[in-house]
Amino acid sequence: MAAAHPTRSLRVLFINRMACLERGGGETFDLEISRHVAQAGAQVTFLSGAPLFGPPPMPLEGAVVLHTPWLKTFPWDKVRGGWRVRQAEFEWFEWRAARWVARHAAEFDVIQVCELPNLVVWLKRRGVTIPVVMRLTAPNYYDPRGGVGMADGLIASGTTIEKLRDLGLDVENIPNAVDADRFRPQASNFRQQYGIGRDDFVALYVARFQAFKNHAMLLKAFARFTQDHPGSWLMLAGSGPLQERTQQQAIELKIADRVLFLGELPFSELPAVYAAADVKVISSDYESFCFAAIEAMATGLPVLTTDCAWVPRLVADGAGIVVPVGDPTALAAGLKKLAENPALRQRMGATGRQQVLERHTWPASAEKLMGLYQRLCKA
Numbered sequence: 001m002a003a004a005h006p007t008r009s010l011r012v013l014f015i016n017r018m019a020c021l022e023r024g025g026g027e028t029f030d031l032e033i034s035r036h037v038a039q040a041g042a043q044v045t046f047l048s049g050a051p052l053f054g055p056p057p058m059p060l061e062g063a064v065v066l067h068t069p070w071l072k073t074f075p076w077d078k079v080r081g082g083w084r085v086r087q088a089e090f091e092w093f094e095w096r097a098a099r100w101v102a103r104h105a106a107e108f109d110v111i112q113v114c115e116l117p118n119l120v121v122w123l124k125r126r127g128v129t130i131p132v133v134m135r136l137t138a139p140n141y142y143d144p145r146g147g148v149g150m151a152d153g154l155i156a157s158g159t160t161i162e163k164l165r166d167l168g169l170d171v172e173n174i175p176n177a178v179d180a181d182r183f184r185p186q187a188s189n190f191r192q193q194y195g196i197g198r199d200d201f202v203a204l205y206v207a208r209f210q211a212f213k214n215h216a217m218l219l220k221a222f223a224r225f226t227q228d229h230p231g232s233w234l235m236l237a238g239s240g241p242l243q244e245r246t247q248q249q250a251i252e253l254k255i256a257d258r259v260l261f262l263g264e265l266p267f268s269e270l271p272a273v274y275a276a277a278d279v280k281v282i283s284s285d286y287e288s289f290c291f292a293a294i295e296a297m298a299t300g301l302p303v304l305t306t307d308c309a310w311v312p313r314l315v316a317d318g319a320g321i322v323v324p325v326g327d328p329t330a331l332a333a334g335l336k337k338l339a340e341n342p343a344l345r346q347r348m349g350a351t352g353r354q355q356v357l358e359r360h361t362w363p364a365s366a367e368k369l370m371g372l373y374q375r376l377c378k379a
Contacts, residue, residue, distance in 0.1 A: 010042040010373055011107065016114040017049040017093045020056035020065055021072075022239065023267060024208055026114045026137045028291045029176060031060070031267070036366035042373075045108070047100065049093050058264070066100065068092045075241035077211045087142060091118055098122035105130055110373045117147025124150050131376035136171070138288045139163035152376050155369070158289030158310040174369050176289050177362040180353070183271050183298035190276035194260060201232040201339045204277035204301075206270070206292040207284070209240030214306075214326065216249060218283035221331035223253040229339055232258065237273060239264040274299040278345060279338050284308040285325055294360050297352030302345045304334045319352030 016030045030046075038044045046063035050056040051070045069089055076082035094116050101111065105128050112133045113119055120132050134151040139160050141148065148154065154171040156164055164171045196202060203222070207213040215236065222234045236246070236259065243261065250256040265273065274280070280296030282305040287293075290311045293303055303320030305311040312322045321337065323330035338345055 010370070010377070011045070011109045012037060012042050012373065013045050013047060013101070013108040013111045014114075015047045015097055015101075015111060015116060015119065017090060017097075017116065018114075019046060020048040020050055020058050020060050020063060021070060022208065022264060023058065025176075025289060025291045026135070028267075029135065029137075030112070030114055032177070032179065032362055033174075033366050033369060036362040037370060039363075040366055040370050042370065047097060058266070064100070066093060066096045068096060072239075073241055073244075078242065083142075090116070094119040095122065098126060102126045102128055109377055113151075115141055117141065117143040117151075118145055120147035120150050121145040131373070131379070133372065133376070135174075136160055136164065139167075152379075153372055155372070158287075160288045172368070172372055174372075175360060175365050176291060176294065177360040177365045178291070178294045178298045178356055179362060180298045180356055183274060183295045185300040185349075185353070186271065186275045188272040188275035190272050196233055196276070197231070201229060201279075202235060202277045203232070203279050203281045203304075203335060204235045204237070204274065204296070205281050205283065206237045206273075206295070207282075208238045209242040209246055211242065212285045213240075214283045214285050215242065215246045217326055217328050218281065218331065219246065219249050219253055219255065219259070220328035221283070221335065222259070223255050224328060224332040225335040225339075226255060226258060228336065230258075232335075232339065233260065234258060235260045235262060235273065235277065237262040237265050237270070270295065271299065274301060277301060279304055279335070281331070281335070282306060282308065282311055283331060284311075287311050290314070294356055297349075298356045298360075300349035300353050302338060302348035303352065304331070304338060306331070314355075315348075315352065317351065317355060319348050319355055321348075 014030050014034050019027045034044045046060055048063050048065050050065040050067045052067050056065050076086040097119050110131050114135050131152040133153040136156045155174040156171050157176045161173050226232055250259045280301045280303045287308045287310050293311050293314050296303055297319055303315045306325045307322050321334045323334050
């Protein structure tokens with residue numbers, strides 16, 4: 001395969017189907033690290049998805065979008081066999097993306113894909129020789145055609161690194177990071193916009209409404225907590241197939257007037273939302289990393305998390321509290337402890353921000369990724 005031209009910038013194509021549809025950890029990584037890769041001198045182009053009809057709900061300036069079916073509200077993780085519907089959606093996008101890339105291959109030196117193993121297979125079958133780097137966001141990927149093994153480079157972070165290496169895969173650790181200049185302790189008028197008192201206690205959860213995020217357990221915990229702290233608030237940022245069910249649960253628990261469903265927020269608005277909260281809560285059953293945790297830490301928030309794999313490691317050095325998975329009583333006790341101890345919140349928040357500054361910065365991760373690109377282009 002040919003090396004990049006020595007006198008021109010490295011031309012990188014990021015392919016992420018969901019980047020213009022929803023914001024999750026995979027999208028955060030690609031959008032943020034691509035920005036820093038560009039600052040390091042690369043030319044970056046995005047190829048993303050859009051609904052079959054109509055514009056993408058989260059447009060990305062300069063991105064190429066491919067229109068394919070997208071059943072946004074289909075609860076694929078709760079319906080028997082529902083994952084096959086989601087997989088069919090992705091395969092349709094992968095097939096169209098492979099055709100597009102084959103026509104435009106001469107315009108790029110490196111391709112980075114957010115999972116999409118079928119796309120790698122179809123690119124290789126079409127004779128595309130550009131190095132393909134695949135980022136795996138979790139170890140439980142679905143790869144019926146063997147695309148992971150065909151990628152020229154694999155990258156990951158968190159628990160995914162360990163599990164992939166246990167499978168004998170050669171994977172490079174490109175740490176997740178956060179823009180600590182954007183996510184920082186700062187003034188925010190968000191409370192005023194929603195009529196939240198300056199001294200009210202506010203817990204924040206930023207997550208898609210999917211089963212493993214366990215919003216149901218969080219609402220049970222918050223209902224118990226508000227029995228002694230009725231003036232508190234729970235803010236839920238994100239969208240997903242279980243959002244309506246969660247809203248109905250809030251009504252049934254008689255806490256709907258204390259729970260704010262903020263929906264899918266533009267990334268630019270998130271720092272102000274974090275800055276308006278007192279604590280970041282994570283009720284997940286499992287997290288291979290969790291960007292929202294380090295965004296909260298960078299903002300100076302303590303993190304109250306379940307023992308969900310990777311997040312406890314992030315807060316292990318004094319940045320938060322860990323409770324058992326699926327235990328609303330323990331989570332409610334954690335909320336109570338933090339609500340009644342502002343000094344503890346401040347101490348944990350300061351510790352978390354310092355850890356982010358030392359361990360999770362985008363320039364360092366982008367430098368490692370650029371090194372991988374350059375090695376593959378010279379191979």
